Amino acid sequence: MYEAQGALVTLFLLLFKLFQVVGDGTVNCTVELQVRRGLQYESKPGDSLSIECPVKYCTEKPAINWCLIEGMSCLLVKDGPTRHTAWREGNVAVLNFMPIHQSDSGLYHCRATLDSLSSQSHSISVIVRETTDFIPVTHESQALPGNLADNVMVSLVTGYRAVLSCSNMSLVNLISVVWKIRLRDGACCLLAYRADLNKTVRTNCSERMDWAARPDHDPALQIHPVRLSDEGNYMCEIVNRDGGLHRNYTLSVLEHVGFSLLLHYLLTGGAISCVIIVTILYCTLQHRVLQLSRQVPSASVLTKTGNNMSLNTMAAPDNPNVYASGMSGVSHDNQSDDIYEN
Numbered sequence: 001m002y003e004a005q006g007a008l009v010t011l012f013l014l015l016f017k018l019f020q021v022v023g024d025g026t027v028n029c030t031v032e033l034q035v036r037r038g039l040q041y042e043s044k045p046g047d048s049l050s051i052e053c054p055v056k057y058c059t060e061k062p063a064i065n066w067c068l069i070e071g072m073s074c075l076l077v078k079d080g081p082t083r084h085t086a087w088r089e090g091n092v093a094v095l096n097f098m099p100i101h102q103s104d105s106g107l108y109h110c111r112a113t114l115d116s117l118s119s120q121s122h123s124i125s126v127i128v129r130e131t132t133d134f135i136p137v138t139h140e141s142q143a144l145p146g147n148l149a150d151n152v153m154v155s156l157v158t159g160y161r162a163v164l165s166c167s168n169m170s171l172v173n174l175i176s177v178v179w180k181i182r183l184r185d186g187a188c189c190l191l192a193y194r195a196d197l198n199k200t201v202r203t204n205c206s207e208r209m210d211w212a213a214r215p216d217h218d219p220a221l222q223i224h225p226v227r228l229s230d231e232g233n234y235m236c237e238i239v240n241r242d243g244g245l246h247r248n249y250t251l252s253v254l255e256h257v258g259f260s261l262l263l264h265y266l267l268t269g270g271a272i273s274c275v276i277i278v279t280i281l282y283c284t285l286q287h288r289v290l291q292l293s294r295q296v297p298s299a300s301v302l303t304k305t306g307n308n309m310s311l312n313t314m315a316a317p318d319n320p321n322v323y324a325s326g327m328s329g330v331s332h333d334n335q336s337d338d339i340y341e342n
Contacts, residue, residue: 029058035121053110062114064093069107161224166236173241177219183232
């Protein structure tokens, strides 16, 4: 009987040890995110992209969150119409972009959380940009500054339409045309055309900047309407089978000043504007008085000769007193009295 009790105690001890080992294994199990350092994805706007985060865990699947690095913080990426998270076979967490936009570029982290355990991956770089591999480049972008020998200085006025010609090169056997634009604020824009593919590419260009016509007919650049922010350097590179040429412009933009803007300045200028307006009115009035003083006054006199009456115009002398006395003599003339009596 004692032997049976001893065996039972031994069995309980063995089971206790077994549960202790299993418990220690569960406690010591960690969550590991196996994202390699320097991982980078590249895509172009409108495409679909999935970025992966392999996860190693024990039994229970951890919760996965994605965040986008903004400065010193990491902003949580929420599921939406164009982004959602999912799991793939092989314990891989993914963030899907359907489609991806240029604003989705940046550095991402995936985070795994299980109870009190938490782990964060290395950063994952996502680059979204238009591909320009099909454009043959004949000049590096460093050739843009406006000190080139063929640089053309152009002054434009806001609100109007401007057209910049590319080159007089023949468009027969055209290969490509590229407009490289660097604005005053440092922003860059690319407008390109590849003839054999009949394809155009535009990157970071305002909707106000476009081809003036079909680029295979006329590769001129149109800006409409012109704004102050359009100041900068504009280079056109054109290539055909005979070679390549380029033309460089430096644009300066002047603000259009209309009557309404001038009136606004006068109304908002305070006392100075009032003085200017009064001075203008005074000078105008003085000029008008001077013009009137130079005019020669005249008087009409009704006379009678026999049975005939006539109206004669008499120029008055410069001296008003003489004019008054002359008129007085005429008005009291006997002939005039006879006329009025009849």
